[in-house]
Amino acid sequence: MLKTNRIADVFDIRTRFLRSTHLERDFADRTALRGYVVTPPAQEGFDRLLPGLSPKSGQRAWRVTGDYGTGKSSFALALAHLLYEDGGGLPQEVRKCVDFRALGVKRPNLLPVLVTGTRTPLAESLRMALARSLEEQCKRGKPPRLIAKLRTPAGKESGPQDGSEEIALLHEAGQYLRDSGKADGLVIILDELGKFLEFAALHPDRQDIYLLQMLAEAASRSGDTPIFVVGVLHQGFHAYAEQLTVATQKEWDKVAGRFEEILFNQPLEQATSLVANALNIRRDRLPRGATGWLEGEMSKAIELGWYGVDAVKHRLVSIAPQIFPLHPTVIPVLVKLFSRFGQNERSLYSFLLSNEPFALQSFAEKPAKADGFYRLHNLYDFARAAFGHRLALQTFRSHWNQIESVVESFPRDQAAELQILKTVAILNLIDSPQLLASEDAIALAVDSTSEGASTKIRRSLKSLQRGKAVLYYRGAAGGYCLWPHTSVNLERAYQDARDTVPVPQRIGPLIREKLETRPLVARRHYIETGNLRHFDVQFVPSAELQDAIVERTGADGQVVVALCETESERRKAIDFATSKAMANRKGVLTAVPQPLQGLASLVGEVQRWEWVVGNVPELNHDNYALEEATRQLAASRQVLAKRLQSYVGLRQFTETLGLEWFYRGQPVSIGTGRALLEKLSSVCEGVTDNPRYPASVVMRSSRLRYCRDES
Numbered sequence: 001m002l003k004t005n006r007i008a009d010v011f012d013i014r015t016r017f018l019r020s021t022h023l024e025r026d027f028a029d030r031t032a033l034r035g036y037v038v039t040p041p042a043q044e045g046f047d048r049l050l051p052g053l054s055p056k057s058g059q060r061a062w063r064v065t066g067d068y069g070t071g072k073s074s075f076a077l078a079l080a081h082l083l084y085e086d087g088g089g090l091p092q093e094v095r096k097c098v099d100f101r102a103l104g105v106k107r108p109n110l111l112p113v114l115v116t117g118t119r120t121p122l123a124e125s126l127r128m129a130l131a132r133s134l135e136e137q138c139k140r141g142k143p144p145r146l147i148a149k150l151r152t153p154a155g156k157e158s159g160p161q162d163g164s165e166e167i168a169l170l171h172e173a174g175q176y177l178r179d180s181g182k183a184d185g186l187v188i189i190l191d192e193l194g195k196f197l198e199f200a201a202l203h204p205d206r207q208d209i210y211l212l213q214m215l216a217e218a219a220s221r222s223g224d225t226p227i228f229v230v231g232v233l234h235q236g237f238h239a240y241a242e243q244l245t246v247a248t249q250k251e252w253d254k255v256a257g258r259f260e261e262i263l264f265n266q267p268l269e270q271a272t273s274l275v276a277n278a279l280n281i282r283r284d285r286l287p288r289g290a291t292g293w294l295e296g297e298m299s300k301a302i303e304l305g306w307y308g309v310d311a312v313k314h315r316l317v318s319i320a321p322q323i324f325p326l327h328p329t330v331i332p333v334l335v336k337l338f339s340r341f342g343q344n345e346r347s348l349y350s351f352l353l354s355n356e357p358f359a360l361q362s363f364a365e366k367p368a369k370a371d372g373f374y375r376l377h378n379l380y381d382f383a384r385a386a387f388g389h390r391l392a393l394q395t396f397r398s399h400w401n402q403i404e405s406v407v408e409s410f411p412r413d414q415a416a417e418l419q420i421l422k423t424v425a426i427l428n429l430i431d432s433p434q435l436l437a438s439e440d441a442i443a444l445a446v447d448s449t450s451e452g453a454s455t456k457i458r459r460s461l462k463s464l465q466r467g468k469a470v471l472y473y474r475g476a477a478g479g480y481c482l483w484p485h486t487s488v489n490l491e492r493a494y495q496d497a498r499d500t501v502p503v504p505q506r507i508g509p510l511i512r513e514k515l516e517t518r519p520l521v522a523r524r525h526y527i528e529t530g531n532l533r534h535f536d537v538q539f540v541p542s543a544e545l546q547d548a549i550v551e552r553t554g555a556d557g558q559v560v561v562a563l564c565e566t567e568s569e570r571r572k573a574i575d576f577a578t579s580k581a582m583a584n585r586k587g588v589l590t591a592v593p594q595p596l597q598g599l600a601s602l603v604g605e606v607q608r609w610e611w612v613v614g615n616v617p618e619l620n621h622d623n624y625a626l627e628e629a630t631r632q633l634a635a636s637r638q639v640l641a642k643r644l645q646s647y648v649g650l651r652q653f654t655e656t657l658g659l660e661w662f663y664r665g666q667p668v669s670i671g672t673g674r675a676l677l678e679k680l681s682s683v684c685e686g687v688t689d690n691p692r693y694p695a696s697v698v699m700r701s702s703r704l705r706y707c708r709d710e711s
Helices: 023-027 040-053 072-082 122-137 145-150 164-180 193-202 208-220 246-257 268-279 290-303 313-323 330-341 348-353 376-393 400-408 415-430 439-446 451-467 490-500 508-514 523-529 542-550 567-577 596-615 617-621 623-648 673-684 701-710
Strands: 061-065 110-116 185-191 227-233 260-263 534-541 557-563 588-593 659-663 666-668
Touching: 023 072, 023 110, 040 061, 040 072, 040 227, 040 260, 061 072, 061 208, 072 185, 072 227, 110 122, 122 145, 122 164, 122 185, 122 193, 122 208, 145 164, 164 185, 164 208, 185 193, 193 208, 193 227, 208 227, 208 246, 268 313, 268 330, 268 348, 290 313, 290 439, 330 348, 330 376, 330 415, 376 400, 376 415, 376 439, 400 415, 400 623, 415 439, 415 451, 439 451, 490 596, 490 623, 508 534, 508 557, 508 596, 508 623, 523 673, 534 542, 542 557, 542 567, 542 588, 557 567, 557 673, 567 588, 567 659, 588 623, 588 673, 596 617, 596 623, 617 623, 659 673
Parallel strands: 061 227, 061 260, 110 185, 185 227, 534 557, 557 588
Antiparallel strands: 588 659, 659 666
16 A cells, blocks of 8 residues: 555546536537546436437427536536537547437437527627637638628617527528538537526516527427527526516516426435545555545444435445545535535535635645544535625524634634534534434534544533533434524515515615715816806606706706616616707716616615514514524615615715716716716806806805815
8 A cells, every 4th residue: 555645645636627617618628528427417317308309309498407516517518519420529438328329310410509608698699609619610611601690799680689680590500501511400508597597687678588488499490400409507597587577587487498407416425426536536545444434434424314315325335435535424514515505616526626725625735544534623614714705694594693603702722622513513504404413413523433532522512502501402303503592583584575575676766765965066166266066966767857957956067867777768868868958958967877677686685674674573582583684684785775886876986986977968988976076077167157046156154065075
């Protein structure tokens, strides 16, 4: 056996696991799928998708849904190669997983159109991706005119911008490929489809969601020139449409129904295999005794029920040495952790292979010892570093503030008891009935290497509960917890609020009272001329712009901000601000923000917490829950106020204003609040005194304070 000093020396990590899959980049890399494991969900996905190759099939639109880090993008990459005649990027094991002859079809040759989602219009990304694919296919000879059409922005040619132009171009591309013998059809893969759905939800006036519907319909009718459409996303369509109207949500549900769903959920046994495959342990380098320790610990974890009632014990026990140095209790908690709190940039593989603080590679710099496991208390440190800031924002769901305050205030010199607290903390955070913080589970997770160690942990548990009163025992069904029982389930109360308080449809009336309407003073003009001129500030619905500007005031000018609910209203406001009527309006600056529907979720969040505080009587008898609900309300109001400033704020002197500005029918560049005051002074140089209120004589102290405030 080779001697090793560090845990890292035991790993022999394959390069494909060192970065996440990116469709466009990795399709041309023949090594990208080397070592790819055809998991049961992947095999099921292939088995369900590929019968769509039959010319008579009408099922050619799919959505692959699953948590971060479950291998959806790698599956999509393998699928693209399987459906492409070249298939050069596929290892032999993947080729063997599909028998096209058994399906009654020839080996397909569909040109991959690979799109990675961004918060941009779907139509634009689809056109560019199809153009790139055709260019790659047509390197020799004269490129078809179709490529130039695709690179022409949507709507520039004849036809409405409703998605029909893109569908026509797809059919034209399919026909060109078949006539030229270059391919039999198209396979369109929309990775990160959720990004496009987020954009569609923020811009409901656009036709993106209906383009998806038209794509699915075109695929189902594509016949002998097949068009496969596969969307990859992390949650259902409904999750992206929560802030839209009920009618719109129903439309989204109909569109989702056009795509048959493939759920990409990995059972714990499979997740364990993926971890082992990623680490690729050199078993001959394992510390002496590690194999026996891990097999024994895995058996105990299975007996606790942490790997599910259907766990195949002999299979998991045989894998156990290959997950060194992870303790077997870590993987079930790790999977739950990423399922609940994971982000795109933080998947299971990033934990295993990146250099993030407290992740596995950081731990792997330690000396390799048979019982030197990465345990749940280590995972707590990782969760705090990776997710702590996000957990604090929604602590009512995870009790994170309570968890963190107990753990971080505990004396550092009591290392053994601190490990117990962190173990209970991570289990409380996950809050899973299958992963209960029972006495047996805590003893196994912290240290079960000897009978004496286990006995010591059980004594410490009693001490932390009865003596130091930092742990609370809720019986066999509840296990240990870091906080006493609370009579209010805030997550349930919040869900009741979501069911009761609809998403606001008109944002303007709800925020007008929160907007700052103090007049603005042309400060430089006053300093240079001695004339104190001020501009009234008005926030008005876009439909009332003309009335607001016609109305005469005692001010020297007006700053009018149009409150636009939708993209359509925003365009109408811009049309008004650039109209001939406004070209003759001296002293009036018009500002147009982004559609206020982008604030709907934040306004709704405030309303929900207001509902919880005002409508849950049990809060009067539960100080802990009341304090948390009040904190959530204050935090949501603060977030809304900050976002309001970025949308329509006028007094951000260093930050960029999120407004489009117009003066006398022309757009003007005003980047900050300071630049706005400078523009007001410039306007004053060309505006005569208001005949009703001559500015040269209005020098009262009540108006001087505006000058002081704006300085």
